[in-house]
Amino acid sequence: MTDTLLRVRHLRTYFWTLDGIVKAVDGVNMDIGTGRTLGVVGESGCGKSITALSIMRLIERPGKIVEGSVDLDRTDLLKLSESEMREIRGNAISMIFQEPMTSLNPVFTTGNQIAEAIRLHADIGAREAEDRAVEMLRKVGIPDPERRARQYPHEMSGGMRQRVMIAMALSTYPQLLIADEPTTALDVTIQAQILELMKELREERRMSIMLITHDLGVIAEMADDVVVMYSGKVVETGDVFTIFERPHHPYTQGLLGSLPRIGQRRGRLRVIEGVVPNPLNLPKGCLFARRCPCVMPICEQTPPPFQEVHPGQVSRCWLTPAGTTPAVGMTAPADVAEAEAARMTITADSGRQSATAAQMGEVGR
Amino acid sequence: MSEAATLAAEDVTAAARPETLVTVRDLSKHFEIRGGLFGVSRIGAVRAVDGVTFDIRRGETLGLVGESGCGKTTLGKVILRLIPATKGEVLFGGKGLFEARGDDLKAIRRNMQIIFQDPYSSLNPRMTVGEIVGEGPLVHGLTNRRAREELVRELLARVGLNQSHIHRYPHEFSGGQRQRIGIARALALNPEFVVCDEPVSALDVSIQSQVLNLLDDLQEQLGLTYLFIAHNLAVVEHISDRVGVMYLGRLVELADVEELYERPRHPYTVALLSAVPEPDPRRRKRRLVLKGDVPSPANPPSGCRFHTRCWLRERLGNPETCVTQDPALADTGGEHFAACHFAGEVVAEAAELGAAGARE
Numbered sequence: 001m002t003d004t005l006l007r008v009r010h011l012r013t014y015f016w017t018l019d020g021i022v023k024a025v026d027g028v029n030m031d032i033g034t035g036r037t038l039g040v041v042g043e044s045g046c047g048k049s050i051t052a053l054s055i056m057r058l059i060e061r062p063g064k065i066v067e068g069s070v071d072l073d074r075t076d077l078l079k080l081s082e083s084e085m086r087e088i089r090g091n092a093i094s095m096i097f098q099e100p101m102t103s104l105n106p107v108f109t110t111g112n113q114i115a116e117a118i119r120l121h122a123d124i125g126a127r128e129a130e131d132r133a134v135e136m137l138r139k140v141g142i143p144d145p146e147r148r149a150r151q152y153p154h155e156m157s158g159g160m161r162q163r164v165m166i167a168m169a170l171s172t173y174p175q176l177l178i179a180d181e182p183t184t185a186l187d188v189t190i191q192a193q194i195l196e197l198m199k200e201l202r203e204e205r206r207m208s209i210m211l212i213t214h215d216l217g218v219i220a221e222m223a224d225d226v227v228v229m230y231s232g233k234v235v236e237t238g239d240v241f242t243i244f245e246r247p248h249h250p251y252t253q254g255l256l257g258s259l260p261r262i263g264q265r266r267g268r269l270r271v272i273e274g275v276v277p278n279p280l281n282l283p284k285g286c287l288f289a290r291r292c293p294c295v296m297p298i299c300e301q302t303p304p305p306f307q308e309v310h311p312g313q314v315s316r317c318w319l320t321p322a323g324t325t326p327a328v329g330m331t332a333p334a335d336v337a338e339a340e341a342a343r344m345t346i347t348a349d350s351g352r353q354s355a356t357a358a359q360m361g362e363v364g365r
Numbered sequence: 366m367s368e369a370a371t372l373a374a375e376d377v378t379a380a381a382r383p384e385t386l387v388t389v390r391d392l393s394k395h396f397e398i399r400g401g402l403f404g405v406s407r408i409g410a411v412r413a414v415d416g417v418t419f420d421i422r423r424g425e426t427l428g429l430v431g432e433s434g435c436g437k438t439t440l441g442k443v444i445l446r447l448i449p450a451t452k453g454e455v456l457f458g459g460k461g462l463f464e465a466r467g468d469d470l471k472a473i474r475r476n477m478q479i480i481f482q483d484p485y486s487s488l489n490p491r492m493t494v495g496e497i498v499g500e501g502p503l504v505h506g507l508t509n510r511r512a513r514e515e516l517v518r519e520l521l522a523r524v525g526l527n528q529s530h531i532h533r534y535p536h537e538f539s540g541g542q543r544q545r546i547g548i549a550r551a552l553a554l555n556p557e558f559v560v561c562d563e564p565v566s567a568l569d570v571s572i573q574s575q576v577l578n579l580l581d582d583l584q585e586q587l588g589l590t591y592l593f594i595a596h597n598l599a600v601v602e603h604i605s606d607r608v609g610v611m612y613l614g615r616l617v618e619l620a621d622v623e624e625l626y627e628r629p630r631h632p633y634t635v636a637l638l639s640a641v642p643e644p645d646p647r648r649r650k651r652r653l654v655l656k657g658d659v660p661s662p663a664n665p666p667s668g669c670r671f672h673t674r675c676w677l678r679e680r681l682g683n684p685e686t687c688v689t690q691d692p693a694l695a696d697t698g699g700e701h702f703a704a705c706h707f708a709g710e711v712v713a714e715a716a717e718l719g720a721a722g723a724r725e
Binding site: 043044143157159160187188189190191192193195196214215216217218219220221222223240241244254255256258259260261262263268269270271272273275 | 432541573577581596598603636646
């Protein structure tokens with residue numbers, strides 16, 4: 001195993017709204033190894049962006065980080081003063097956002113903005129910083145960088161602006177790059193350019209990346225490790241092959257199953273029934289229980305444990321590693337009997353895989 | 366209309382082929398760019414759609430893919446006459462859509478509907494679901510309130526919404542539910558033809574599959590014909606019978622879905638397919654990465670519009686033809702149409718490049 005660069009533990013970020021407390025991030029753990037890429041997937045509102053903003057300590061009222069630790073090389077970022085944190089941002093950790101238009105300042109030239117970022121973190125002169133800005137633009141594949149450095153964001157296309165953002169984020173040689181949906185607003189051919197660029201820079205610098213996206217294709221392409229989030233919680237983690245080839249959590253299975261894939265056309269798509277629970281009124285047991293094809297009585301009563309189901313694969317689910325119902329001793333005997341009975345109605349004996357397939361699969365065609 | 370008759374007469378094989386519902390002939394839409402003093406002089410035009418010809422067969426789903434700005438949405442709107450065409454014609458069931466007036470037009474309109482991309486901005490926030498879905502029938506003469514409500518309830522059930530939600534407002538629904546409302550509205554007049562303009566792009570993956578399955582079911586139950594516009598190639602492959610690819614206002618390739626995805630004959634299609642990240646970590650592709658951005662449709666490149674970014678042209682030693690001559694959309698065999706001077710070389714060259722091959 002590689003050494004861990006960033007270690008997030010028990011992170012909770014809540015928002016105090018007029019309607020009540022929204023637990024946007026509720027007890028999140030994740031590790032990012034040096035030189036590795038962690039993919040964070042989940043649907044809108046699952047808390048993936050808020051996790052990133054919490055790591056950067058960019059949460060504003062009515063939101064607040066209420067608990068947890070974010071260790072970067074054994075320094076807990078949550079304990080730093082605001083001025084110490086400013087040293088970290090853009091220096092040790094850089095972030096790129098989804099919308100390159102709104103994250104660049106329209107009244108400064110791109111060269112100017114990159115040079116500013118460089119000078120904030122390095123003690124060099126204006127001329128030198130501008131030269132380095134041009135150099136960075138060249139590095140991210142912008143043709144004619146001298147001219148482009150004198151241009152304003154509105155004079156560039158979306159893909160070009162995203163390159164400028166990346167150039168800016170990388171200009172201070174960060175150890176960790178947080179990329180929040182970096183290619184979602186871009187067309188596929190431009191997305192391909194940006195992903196190739198990120199791969200090159202990652203190799204060159206041995207940089208760690210936290211890649212947030214809802215696109216499982218991008219995750220499969222880029223990530224070493226994967227975290228799946230649902231309703232503010234991590235529901236499954238593992239390396240990329242494990243997650244795509246033997247996902248344990250029914251939500252992960254559902255996500256992968258509901259994806260139309262090139263080369264596997266026709267037939268019906270699997271469906272995850274229903275919608276995500278209202279964050280103001282979360283169910284008391286497992287948050288996915290109401291949509292889960294393998295739901296057991298215990299799921300609706302008690303939140304499931306976050307347990308290792310295979311070495312390196314952790315899942316927040318009552319199903320056992322093999323996909324069967326929990327062993328006696330983990331819960332009240334009555335519950336187990338009921339759960340077992342429920343499972344038996346789903347499938348005769350062959351466990352979770354077939355149960356899920358039968359429930360989610362080609363029903364009705 | 367007379368032209369339609371001649372077209373049909375010329376086409377001796379027409380009877381053997383599936384029936385054509387919508388015919389699009391040399392269709393163009395140019396948006397003028399005005400400038401100069403007081404903005405009155407015409408200084409150019411954005412050629413959003415530029416000379417597009419194809420047919421849509423009754424009962425099929427024709428997918429239309431391309432990147433932003435390629436003209437696919439404009440094409441969908443021009444086909445419905447929601448915006449006027451600059452040139453060309455559209456025949457609906459053999460009748461000229463652009464010449465139709467009065468009751469004729471109303472009758473055609475009733476038969477062609479659209480589902481929009483954004484389920485948030487395409488529903489009037491001040492109208493209830495009942496009013497939104499019932500508006501079309503009201504306009505078309507279903508004035509009896511009770512009968513209309515009955516129809517709306519039926520439609521809601523059909524698209525999988527709770528009938529008791531008829532008096533609710535759009536903000537009370539989630540994105541997926543709103544898209545279902547949009548679908549119910551499109552179906553209210555019992556149309557034959559529906560343009561689906563990026564109907565699932567704004568939805569999360571788990572909701573997206575619900576809506577795609579619904580569209581599939583409705584097509585089967587009601588015998589609908591879809592023009593399905595989307596930028597997501599996997600979604601288009603899943604739902605379509607045939608697929609058209611657009612680039613800078615032009616249709617550059619059109620073929621049966623399997624044929625197009627397995628043996629693309631236009632270098633742009635090859636690049637598009639190669640750019641899609643596959644949800645399989647063992648198949649990390651060696652990408653065919655296109656250089657640069659899509660050129661401006663106000664000033665498209667001469668000859669083949671793709672020549673400025675074309676990988677095939679580069680491999681063939683930059684032939685002059687691509688710059689000087691605009692390739693026509695031609696049948697390369699088996700109704701596989703492609704607009705490339707070197708369409709015959711695409712398959713072999715792409716294979717050599719290993720565009721779709723696995724890395725590991």
